Structure formats: structure tokens, C-alpha cells
Amino acid sequence: MSKIAVALLNFNGKTHLENYLPSVVQFSNDHEVIVIDNGSTDDSIEFLQSHFPYIRVIAYAKNYGFCGGYNKALQEIDSEFVVLLNTDVQVSKGWIEPILKLMESDESLAAVQPKILDLKRKTHFEYAGAAGGYLDILGYPFCRGRVFHTIEKDIQQYQETQDVFWASGASLFVRKSAYLEAGGLDEDFFAHMEEIDLCWRFWNLGYKVKVCPESVIYHLGGGTLDKSSPKKTYLNFRNGLTILLKNEDRSDLFWKFPIRLALDWLAIIQFTILSGLPHGLAIIRAHFDFMRSIPRQLKKRKSSIRISQSNPRYGGLVIWDYFIRQKKTYRKIKP
Structure with missing residues (x-):
């Protein structure tokens, strides 16, 4: 069994593969990189065969969605840890090692995300995960670095490795055994917020979820569905x-x-x-x-x-904090 595999789920994403897969290959330090193709009808597979013939491709005949595609593929991936990585992500040097070391040191750790910055504006956090996700009392999500549509500039204000309620699916490091124990991603979701559901189940099973800002990636965002959709x-x-x-x-x-x-x-x-x-x-x-x-x-x-209801959930109402109390950042809402 290999230690870690980087798994990218692709659906008609040849352009993203052209733009961002090279950084994944360059900075994954000989760890296995796998592309899971969800029934693409563009030239994705032909592109991979021509330009990255050494990369393993798991190809499906139809689109199983984000959740179904990963659930099927993880049954075929033989590694202790798997990174569920969006195809519209540019990674940086040393992005794997800090998180791998962290997960190897704590068997109760089921999922970790890196710090996620905006590929179009690299000085700022990216909407889908930023520096780790939280959930308020009514189930509304927000992040360290992003509350609703207020996105903070990264000035190293969230550099601590710490527990979070949920880790972003844009770059989600998971312990495969915990992933399978929790039942994987819920395929009823198809896409969007499925990682929050999975992380909540991790916490209920007694596992932990963390963010490790020492690892940095850059996410384009909207690669699957634009926010205007x-x-x-x-x-x-x-x-x-x-x-x-x-x-x-x-x-x-x-x-x-x-x-x-x-x-x-x-x-x-x-x-x-x-x-x-x-x-x-x-x-x-x-x-x-x-x-x-x-x-x-x-x-x-x-x-x-x-098994456990202990988790780092926010006990307030983020809608009230943001719109009424005008607290627009994580630190003002939850010091």
C-alpha cells in the first residue's frame, strides 16, 4: 500500500488539466497522481494519454457526480491517505508534506485541508474553504478568512494549525479507512456542501478535522458551477x-x-x-x-x-453577526 495518492476528479475539464495538472505533477514528490474521469465527452483522456502517459487514469462511462465519482474511485485506490483535489487547483512546493506528517502523527485525524488562496487574486483567501470551515447553530457555513461574500486578504492572520468543523472539498486530505467507515461522500448531494456533511460524520464517529495553513494551494473556483448559476x-x-x-x-x-x-x-x-x-x-x-x-x-x-457529539461548532448565528451586528470577519465573530 502506498502512503498517499493525489486524486483529481475530471468531467470535461481538459482546459483545467492543461493549466493546473503540471503543478500537481511537479510538486507531488513522486506520490501517485490519479485522474478519475467522470464520463468526459471532450478530449480529456486523449490529452492525458498524450501528455501524461505515466499518470493513472480511472475512467467511467458516465458522470457520477463529485460524490459518486470519488466513492467509486476510492474503492480502487490502494493508499493510506487520499487527496481529493479539484482540477482547477494550482499547488505549491511542499504542499503535501506538512499535512501528511500531521495525519501520520494522529490516528484520530480523518481529514485536513491546506490554506486555500484565490488563484485570480493570490493575496486573498478563496471562497471555498479559505483557512478552514465552521458551521453555526442553524447550519450556515463560514470560514476563517471568508464570511458570506466578505473575503479577507491573507496577512498571515490564520496561520495556526487547529481543529475546524469542516475541511474544503477543493483539496481534502482524507484517511481512507475513516472515509470508508463514515460511508464516503453522500451521493444524494451530487455536488456542493458534501464535504461538510462528511466532516460532520467524522466528528460524530470520534475523529477530528483540521486545517494546516503551512500547506498552501490556489483555487480558481467556479470550475464546476459558477456562483451565478x-x-x-x-x-x-x-x-x-x-x-x-x-x-x-x-x-x-x-x-x-x-x-x-x-x-x-x-x-x-x-x-x-x-x-x-x-x-x-x-x-x-x-x-x-x-x-x-x-x-x-x-x-x-x-x-x-x-459515538461523539464533541466538535468545534460555532454556537452563535452567523447571519445575525454578519448582517445585524456588522461583524464581517471570522475574528470578529469568533475570536
Whole structure:
């Protein structure tokens, strides 16, 4: 068994492979690099065969989504640790070693993310993960370095390696045995917020999740779905409700869930005004599809194992902090 494999999931991403795979190959220090192809119809596989014939390709005939593609591939990857790496990521020298050393030193550590900076603006954090993710009392996510759409400049203010509630799927180092024990990524999500659900299950199983800012990567963002896409709005709202229903403590779920639903309906007005009617309709469709999925999600909840409820979750309401109290950064919200 190899120590670590870097696994990139590709779907019609030849341009990203051309631009960013060279940095992955250059700075992965002879660790295995694998491209998982999710039924691409462009020239991705031909490009890999021509330019990177030494890279292992796991090719599927159809698109299984982010979750299904990785779940299938990890059954075929024989390594102790796997990096789930987006194809629109540029890595830097020494990005693997600090995290590998950290995970080898602590068997309770199931997942770690590096510090994620914006490839288009390298002085700033990137939206999808920044310096580690948190979840508030109603299940709204935010990050060290990014709260809603306020993205901080990286001035080394978040350099501590520490526990976080969730680690970003843009570059997610996982212990394969813990990943399989937790059941992998939930394929009902298809894409978006699936890593938050997985990390919550890691914490429930008694594992830990950390960020290691000594490791740095640069993420383009929007490589799968741009933030202006109503489909992304749909997935975020549907999956956000699913995460809460699947994982929230039963005694809290009864009062938190109605409040979350009400706030989401207020968001329909906001999104319609600011982003357009298709986004408002996407939230409505997300709610209806979520309602239809409730029996299936409750079965998952019943079958999930909860060894521990101890985790670094934020006990406040980030919407209140951000919009009412005007606390726009992680440090102001949670010192």
C-alpha cells in the first residue's frame, strides 16, 4: 500500500488539466497522481494519454457526480491517505508534506485541508474553504478568512494549525479507512456542501478535522458551477437542509429546523432581487425536492453511528453577526 495518492476528479475539464495538472505533477514528490474521469465527452483522456502517459487514469462511462465519482474511485485506490483535489487547483512546493506528517502523527485525524488562496487574486483567501470551515447553530457555513461574500486578504492572520468543523472539498486530505467507515461522500448531494456533511460524520464517529495553513494551494473556483448559476443556488439550499436533517442532534432539530426553513424563504426574496428570478425559483425547487427526500434522509440518520457529539461548532448565528451586528470577519465573530 502506498502512503498517499493525489486524486483529481475530471468531467470535461481538459482546459483545467492543461493549466493546473503540471503543478500537481511537479510538486507531488513522486506520490501517485490519479485522474478519475467522470464520463468526459471532450478530449480529456486523449490529452492525458498524450501528455501524461505515466499518470493513472480511472475512467467511467458516465458522470457520477463529485460524490459518486470519488466513492467509486476510492474503492480502487490502494493508499493510506487520499487527496481529493479539484482540477482547477494550482499547488505549491511542499504542499503535501506538512499535512501528511500531521495525519501520520494522529490516528484520530480523518481529514485536513491546506490554506486555500484565490488563484485570480493570490493575496486573498478563496471562497471555498479559505483557512478552514465552521458551521453555526442553524447550519450556515463560514470560514476563517471568508464570511458570506466578505473575503479577507491573507496577512498571515490564520496561520495556526487547529481543529475546524469542516475541511474544503477543493483539496481534502482524507484517511481512507475513516472515509470508508463514515460511508464516503453522500451521493444524494451530487455536488456542493458534501464535504461538510462528511466532516460532520467524522466528528460524530470520534475523529477530528483540521486545517494546516503551512500547506498552501490556489483555487480558481467556479470550475464546476459558477456562483451565478441557479443550479449552484439550488444545490446549496437543498444540501444545506439535508445536512441539518441528517446530522443535527435530535433534541435541537425540532426547534432549529423551522427557523432555518423560515430564513430560507426570506432568502428567496433576497436572491430574486439581487440575483434574479431564476435564483429565487431555484430555492423554491430546492425546498420541494428536499421535502420529497425526507424519508430517505431519515433512514440515513437512523443508520448513522454517533459515538461523539464533541466538535468545534460555532454556537452563535452567523447571519445575525454578519448582517445585524456588522461583524464581517471570522475574528470578529469568533475570536
